Amino acid sequence: MIRDLAELLVTKPRAKGFGLAARLAVPLTLILLSLLAAIVRKDSSTLFYAFSLAFTSGLIAYNSGLARLLKGVQLILLFILLGLLINVLALATGLTPISIENVLTGALRLSAIAFAAILLFQWVGIEEWVYLFSSTGADGFAKILALSMIQLPLTLRAFSEALLSVRIKYGGKYFTRILNPLLLHAMSTARSVSETLLIYGTPAPVKTRLLSGRDILLYAGVSAIALSLLV
Amino acid sequence: MSSNVAVELEDLWARYSGGEWVLKGLNLIVHKGESVLVVGATGSGKTTLARVLNGTAGPIYGVEVKGSYKVNGVEALGLDPFSLGLKIHVVSQNPYIHFLNFILEDDYRDYARKVYGERFEKQVVEKTLTRFNLRELRNCYFFNLSGGQARRAATGKALIPDPEVLVFDEPFMWLDDKGVDEFLDMLHLLKRLGKTIIVFEHRFNRVIRFFDKVFALRNGRIEEADLTALFRTAARKTLRTTLAQQSDRGGLGEVVLKLENVSFGYNEPVLNNTSLELRRGEGVAIIGLNGTGKTTLLKLITGYLKPWKGRVDVKGRFIYIPQLIHLFYTEGSLREEAVRLCESYGGGEACVQEALKALLKEGLNPDKPPSKLSHGQMVKAAVLLASRTVKPDLILLDEPFSGLTYVDRFNLVRLLSETPSAKLLTTSSREFTSLLNNWRLMVLENGGLKPAKALEKPLNAVFSIELAKLLIGVEE
Numbered sequence: 189m190i191r192d193l194a195e196l197l198v199t200k201p202r203a204k205g206f207g208l209a210a211r212l213a214v215p216l217t218l219i220l221l222s223l224l225a226a227i228v229r230k231d232s233s234t235l236f237y238a239f240s241l242a243f244t245s246g247l248i249a250y251n252s253g254l255a256r257l258l259k260g261v262q263l264i265l266l267f268i269l270l271g272l273l274i275n276v277l278a279l280a281t282g283l284t285p286i287s288i289e290n291v292l293t294g295a296l297r298l299s300a301i302a303f304a305a306i307l308l309f310q311w312v313g314i315e316e317w318v319y320l321f322s323s324t325g326a327d328g329f330a331k332i333l334a335l336s337m338i339q340l341p342l343t344l345r346a347f348s349e350a351l352l353s354v355r356i357k358y359g360g361k362y363f364t365r366i367l368n369p370l371l372l373h374a375m376s377t378a379r380s381v382s383e384t385l386l387i388y389g390t391p392a393p394v395k396t397r398l399l400s401g402r403d404i405l406l407y408a409g410v411s412a413i414a415l416s417l418l419v
Numbered sequence: 420m421s422s423n424v425a426v427e428l429e430d431l432w433a434r435y436s437g438g439e440w441v442l443k444g445l446n447l448i449v450h451k452g453e454s455v456l457v458v459g460a461t462g463s464g465k466t467t468l469a470r471v472l473n474g475t476a477g478p479i480y481g482v483e484v485k486g487s488y489k490v491n492g493v494e495a496l497g498l499d500p501f502s503l504g505l506k507i508h509v510v511s512q513n514p515y516i517h518f519l520n521f522i523l524e525d526d527y528r529d530y531a532r533k534v535y536g537e538r539f540e541k542q543v544v545e546k547t548l549t550r551f552n553l554r555e556l557r558n559c560y561f562f563n564l565s566g567g568q569a570r571r572a573a574t575g576k577a578l579i580p581d582p583e584v585l586v587f588d589e590p591f592m593w594l595d596d597k598g599v600d601e602f603l604d605m606l607h608l609l610k611r612l613g614k615t616i617i618v619f620e621h622r623f624n625r626v627i628r629f630f631d632k633v634f635a636l637r638n639g640r641i642e643e644a645d646l647t648a649l650f651r652t653a654a655r656k657t658l659r660t661t662l663a664q665q666s667d668r669g670g671l672g673e674v675v676l677k678l679e680n681v682s683f684g685y686n687e688p689v690l691n692n693t694s695l696e697l698r699r700g701e702g703v704a705i706i707g708l709n710g711t712g713k714t715t716l717l718k719l720i721t722g723y724l725k726p727w728k729g730r731v732d733v734k735g736r737f738i739y740i741p742q743l744i745h746l747f748y749t750e751g752s753l754r755e756e757a758v759r760l761c762e763s764y765g766g767g768e769a770c771v772q773e774a775l776k777a778l779l780k781e782g783l784n785p786d787k788p789p790s791k792l793s794h795g796q797m798v799k800a801a802v803l804l805a806s807r808t809v810k811p812d813l814i815l816l817d818e819p820f821s822g823l824t825y826v827d828r829f830n831l832v833r834l835l836s837e838t839p840s841a842k843l844l845t846t847s848s849r850e851f852t853s854l855l856n857n858w859r860l861m862v863l864e865n866g867g868l869k870p871a872k873a874l875e876k877p878l879n880a881v882f883s884i885e886l887a888k889l890l891i892g893v894e895e
Contacts, residue, residue: 194562198560199521201692219542255686271656279873313520315520315529326798338518338519338520338521339516341521341560341562342515342562349741349746350741350746351739352739353740353741353746354746354749357739357747357749357760357763357805357809358759359736361763362749362759362763365749365750365759367744368749368750369747370746370751373743373746376745377516379480380511380516381516382475383470383479383500384518384519386475386499387473387474387475387504387509387521388476388501388517388519388576389501389530389533391519391520392529392532
């Protein structure tokens with residue numbers, strides 16, 4: 189599951205059909221609206237989350253294929269499902285005043301945010317992030333970002349390996365100890381990739397077209413989803 | 420200095436901040452077009468030397484370097500790594516860290532653009548992809564490449580600026596037998612291209628004949644080895660060696676692992692009706708090329724993956740020792756590891772003491788942080804900690820030999836032979852499987868397991884160990 193999620197978090201060539209502005213604005217708007225809806229509209233935004241989820245799922249499936257989407261999001265859905273189960277269990281035992289509607293809306297909201305974030309990873313390439321941050325003078329941050337993003341799939345795989353090894357080692361106890369090997373792994377990898385940055389140079393900033401005719405479809409979709417908040 | 424010299428190191432010293440000198444007045448001359456093998460024990464300074472050669476020792480690792488390092492007669496100490504990479508390029512142990520873009524072709528093009536500009540970028544990349552048989556991988560994500568493919572791809576990238584000298588730091592790490600063959604083919608190609616080649620490697624058995632010269636790095640200095648004399652001494656010592664013996668099959672205990680007609684796959688089937696039975700005290704080594712499903716099989720046994728069909732039955736406790744061995748360790752020292760492991764299984768002070776005694780017997784300092792151990796020591800300590808604390812019924816080891824020196828491999832086989840648990844290990848190389856006396860060797864291919872034989876005679880493996888001991892200076 190972790191490996192499949194890792195595959196979802198890399199840039200997809202199909203994304204280049206849209207302008208950079210739309211590729212940035214659409215997922216970020218959906219994430220912001222989801223957060224805003226949680227604060228302002230509390231639990232009456234189910235329709236918005238459902239539309240947002242359907243929209244982002246469709247786009248991710250267009251980028252990666254439906255099978256990859258379903259495999260990749262298993263882990264996220266599993267976490268959400270666990271949260272849902274805990275809440276339902278608490279509700280049944282009278283431990284929490286949260287209603288089942290709230291629980292379901294919360295699960296939908298989390299999914300909507302996670303899917304929009306995946307879209308952001310798939311739509312904006314490393315060299316485009318470098319271009320964006322370098323053009324604002326944040327060259328150092330651009331390097332760190334490039335370094336982190338490029339190693340993300342391999343780091344997720346290491347996470348999967350550490351999870352398995354530590355769980356078996358301690359018979360399911362001391363689960364939080366997994367953080368130590370992961371921290372060391374991240375530090376060692378970061379130094380190695382820093383070597384790579386020095387030898388090969390930071391990925392050259394690529395200035396891609398900001399706008400494309402096809403962007404209208406995306407903006408129309410997001411506007412329609414945003415309108416559902418008013419319903 | 421003669422213009423025929425590609426790399427010259429003169430009285431080279433290097434140390435990490437506040438530490439002892441790792442390289443102590445090292446002298447080395449490599450001529451143009453020469454191929455050179457540098458052998459050294461783990462921790463002998465091979466990687467530090469590689470970092471000096473690629474110019475990152477100071478900027479990234481804070482290494483203090485003094486002396487002289489010249490490439491083609493030009494002083495290279497202090498040169499920035501990008502400029503240095505145009506003349507001498509180091510392909511590091513982990514080939515996956517060479518990429519700064521997910522898609523191989525995009526990554527190549529980005530580097531080619533920086534070196535040659537946009538005009539020649541495409542032409543250079545196409546030439547490299549063709550020369551290294553990488554065309555079919557051009558659209559692959561780098562993290563999905565096998566170890567051999569990644570090594571080939573990293574070497575291809577290193578050759579984009581057409582450097583005079585190519586340096587490989589432990590190129591066989593994570594390579595299976597096929598990958599080693601591919602790497603050898605690549606070395607021949609590089610030689611035909613007139614490149615100067617320097618390889619740091621301790622798994623030299625299959626490549627030693629390729630090189631013009633062999634050097635040994637020990638005590639911070641480097642000296643050329645007299646191979647003829649060393650071969651003779653190693654042969655003499657080989658005849659006096661006794662091999663470690665796995666406990667006899669007659670004394671085997673109850674079944675601890677049973678796989679019945681297991682089938683599993685991801686997008687396509689990986690394992691097909693696979694069956695296996697393993698008893699307490701028994702050792703099974705599963706040999707298979709990378710990507711044949713060895714790790715998948717282990718993950719099915721651990722319960723991390725569920726079979727499509729068939730049954731996996733594990734009786735009692737088991738321990739999983741991963742290929743990325745540093746991910747096994749969670750504590751600040753080996754002592755703390757022992758305490759935590761004993762606690763997790765309700766063991767008291769006696770459990771801790773037994774583990775500490777075993778560590779000390781093998782020359783491992785219990786107060787040392789696991790992160791400061793060599794790769795070989797980490798694998799050895801993991802086996803010791805597991806077998807002396809948890810006392811598992813089954814130990815699963817994923818590629819334990821990868822990255823180990825011949826001497827460490829020999830010691831690990833001995834250690835495993837002394838462990839009463841059932842052992843199941845995977846390996847992508849048949850090299851040294853002849854040392855696994857009384858182990859059952861199985862080969863995993865086309866989704867099925869079948870009995871296998873070691874390719875080499877045990878004496879050949881012992882000869883390599885003795886030669887390694889002589890080269891790297893291990894005391895008897």
